[in-house]
Amino acid sequence: MKWTRSETLALSSATCPRCNGLGLCHGRGNNSIPCHCVTRAIFHACFNRFRASVQKDKGACIVNLERIGTGRSSHMTFGRKTEEYIADFYLTCKRTLTASEWHTFRVAYLSGVPWSVYHKRLNMLRTNFMQACYRLEAKLGRAFRETEPFGLYPLNEYFGTVVRGAHVAVIVPMVPRVVPVRPPMAAA
Ligand SMILES: [Zn+2]
Numbered sequence: 001m002k003w004t005r006s007e008t009l010a011l012s013s014a015t016c017p018r019c020n021g022l023g024l025c026h027g028r029g030n031n032s033i034p035c036h037c038v039t040r041a042i043f044h045a046c047f048n049r050f051r052a053s054v055q056k057d058k059g060a061c062i063v064n065l066e067r068i069g070t071g072r073s074s075h076m077t078f079g080r081k082t083e084e085y086i087a088d089f090y091l092t093c094k095r096t097l098t099a100s101e102w103h104t105f106r107v108a109y110l111s112g113v114p115w116s117v118y119h120k121r122l123n124m125l126r127t128n129f130m131q132a133c134y135r136l137e138a139k140l141g142r143a144f145r146e147t148e149p150f151g152l153y154p155l156n157e158y159f160g161t162v163v164r165g166a167h168v169a170v171i172v173p174m175v176p177r178v179v180p181v182r183p184p185m186a187a188a
Contacts, residue, residue, distance in 0.1 A: 001146045003034050013037040039141030040134065042153045046144050047109065049155055050089045053082045066160045081159055088152060096143040097136065104132050105140075 008023025012035060019025055019035035027033035064081050067074050097105055108118050108129075119129035144152040152158055 001148075003032055008034055008038045011038045011041040013041075034142060034145075036134070036138040039139075039145070040137045041141070042145055043137040043141035045155060046089060046141070046152050050086065053086050056082060064160065085152070085158065092143055092147060092152060093140055096140055101132075101136055101139075104129075105136055108133055108136075 003024060005022060005024055012019060012021050012023030014021040016035060016037040019037065023035050023038045024032045025035050062080070062082070063078050065076055066079050066081070067076055093105060094102060104122060107113065107122055113121060119126045122129060124132070141153075150158065
């Protein structure tokens with residue numbers, strides 16, 4: 001995936017000293033890579049949606065009719081988007097992180113323990129713990145966006161309110177054919 005400024009600008013932090021608010025940094029081979037302020041913003045958007053989905057009333061699960069693919073190969077299917085999102089979020093995190101990072105992530109983000117006791121439970125200094133969390137968030141945010149073919153971010157594409165690459169039908173207004181009226185004058 002190629003990151004562009006049009007995608008990162010809205011997500012970047014205006015006060016970020018690393019990217020100066022542009023959202024892009026120089027990577028290897030003169031490639032542009034997303035700044036941590038952008039990927040962390042993506043992580044927080046996805047994590048907030050994950051928490052809202054988990055706390056949702058399970059009796060109110062909605063089965064959605066959704067379109068898979070675009071163009072002629074597309075078809076309609078039924079799905080439970082909220083449950084799928086919870087599973088995708090959890091599995092993406094587990095696959096992306098190393099074993100020690102996954103342990104930190106589970107304690108810090110999934111256990112529900114207050115932030116004041118996180119670093120004590122992990123036996124880490126508070127500064128080291130915060131830095132570890134920042135690295136986790138940046139790594140996961142990038143994975144959420146770059147996962148192919150269906151990344152978790154943008155959320156509106158995941159939940160089907162926006163379809164990327166969809167063919168928009170062009171509506172051509174019909175113009176009525178003009179037929180001149182010729183009454184039978186000779187017969188009259
Ligand atoms: Zn930045």
